[in-house]
Amino acid sequence: MQRRRFLQGALGGGIASSLIGCAKTSKPVNHSLPLSPAGLPMQTGPLAPINAQPDRIISTNVCTRPFRAQGPRIEVEKSGNKTLIHNYGHGGSGWSLSWGTAALAESLITADKQTPLAVVGCGAVGLTTAIHCQRAGYKVTIYAKERPPYVRSSYATGIWSPDSRIVTLDHARAFADRWQWMARLSYLRFQTLLGLAGTPVEWTTMFRMADKPFDDHGGHNIPGEPPYPDYSKALLSDLTPKEYDLSAGQSPFNAPYVRQFPLLMFNISAYSQHLLDVFHRGGGKVVDRSLSSVDDFKQFGESVIVNCTGYGAKALLNDDSIIPVRGQTCKLIPQDEVKYGIQYFDQHTSVYPRRDGLLVQAGAEGDFNNPLANIDPQESVHAVEQLAKIMQSIKTRT
Template sequence: MLKGSLGAAALLGLQACASTAKVAQAGTTPPPPAPGKRVSLLPIRVTPDQLIDVKCCIRPLRAAGPNLGTEMVGSTLVIHNYGHGGSGWSLSWGSADIAVGKALTVLPREIAVVGCGIIGLTTAIVALQAGLKVTIYARDPIQRTRSFRASGSFTPDSRVALSEQAGPAFGDLWERMARFSWKAFRTYIGVAGNPVEFSDSYQLSDTPITRRPPAAPDPAITESFATKGLPQQNSEFGHYSDRIRDIVPQAVPLAPEDNPFSAPYATRASQMYFNFASYGHLLMSEFFARGGQFVMRDFHNPAELATLREKVVIHCTGYAARDLWQDKTVIPVRGQTGWLVPQPEAHYGVRYKNVSLLSKSDGVVVMNNNPDLGEMLGVGNSMELPTKADIEEGLKIIAPVFAPAAARGA
């Protein structure tokens, strides 16, 4: 479905780029590329031999949004920072800023952070930046956490709360976290190893693409979170991303000459994402370089936190808070990702039908979602074993996007 045959498309694209670069260096305005040569992309290889990993993870959804409350356990002040649904990477810095702000109100010299997923690690770094002595206690460093089994894009309002239960005030809190995080991520752009990057993300369709309004309630579904303790339909999920449209690049429709694919309809958006290997490594290095200490430890109940030397503890155990804190408001939302061999030469993302691909330096991440289920996919499911067949099915669905047009008879 890429326009032209593969070799020819790639070659034409490179020639067009090289000549424009030469003219631009000479200080003149580059001429527009010849028709049909405006944009060409190298195809992403999606054959089954490229699939090197399938990971499964649980999103920690709370109907009311993340728990940022405080409580005393014995003489220890515990500040919670867990339950970020499908948005933990995206909201991490802003959420850390709020949690550390609460810790600072009691003027501690040292604090403990329990948990070293993306929430615990960013919380620890923000606390170090504030001049505190910080020890992370966790049973796993970030590379072995659920966080490392996510997909890694800036998706700050993905299954983060239910609109009714979170209430209108949550929108303001969400916006504060999202804006703070967006700024923090930008400080990692351009850093060696590309921990945080932007790339083009194309949405392709066989029919015109319109901006989807939030799902309307289905009158046939009479149960809801209020009656069942679990959301029953997509319309229950909160959506807040319009609040930050002024800073986050929005999708633009592509004119036919700018559409590198032969799918008739396409949009392109600049998408910010995280390369887990380099970003995780960089954050751990930053934590240690600022004097942080890491202690591998497993806690079995809240009272054990009160035995720590530090009398201020920020609790960041994510989905595990359901067991450790007996917080049954944490709802599991299962999801999985497939990983293809890294293909840095094809640096972009594509969404077609229910499948998304994003080519990152740590691999090409593939997700096969179900358009009928939408955000309800995986809700209430805590099964953490991957099912490779779903990813293989997704690869088959998206493969025609990269087939030479001639092979499709286009």
């Protein structure tokens, strides 16, 4: 019954170095070849160079992914006279799956619409859950220790990555249906957030490079980590745009293997503010509150509490199923003229053209089961230097 209600809701809601050091003198390369396979709205003009210089780093952050081998915990627990709806543990996919997981959590609420709800947590999951519950007719208050821009969600990469460290291959079959519903609903919801003031969500063009022929499972087998399913390929290929291999003549880069594809991107500063605004406009309030143990849920006036505490749930509930997966990113001064991103996993470097700063991510072995939140500045400097080398490989055609 609950599942039917969830599915109906889901469907009803719709679903530089030649360039380094040349920051002031470099001009866009005149790339005369059309890059786009027929009919695709891809980057076809010159590629503006990314000024990949360490002294253009404006912030460096570490975030901890709340990974659970069996997938996120979305379930009801009765605790005295309180009903707890848990909605946490979304690994590297919390932004991407947020609307779907919000719908799923809301579908578990059996209380009538007059019942005031508490949502604990003001990250990607808490905010979207609170808004979804408001739209379902509930009066919602968010309680949280931190709010954007100081929640872990604010330090994410900010791309559509619905199957990034969301479940292990061992548990993939059991979680597949839930994942697909969450991913499809979220994907469609994100399309309704395009074209808004401040550009909270947008599509960008990505170039994925490799030193060896692409291995379709490559991104899902990370040294030192369990294998993960490639859900997107198996379950979403009808929904999302295709990836195209570029021939040497088509590729703007000198890397041996290059793929091009459109990617949905979240400009997290603007998007978080958008979500906060929507929640407030819906009559919601955000209250500062820090919980130190599960007993603190008893202090709430609300009888129904949705627990969206992300990695915080590990300490709050003594939940050892949450495995920390560390991730460090840095931002370069924004460049509005840069309309593409790069993923070069063989070189542990990727960059995304976010409006709130060019987001550079360094892949590091030893991130899995690593709770350390200390920043290693050299890691990001190295990633930017790697990016500078990639920028040097932009072909200079005239």
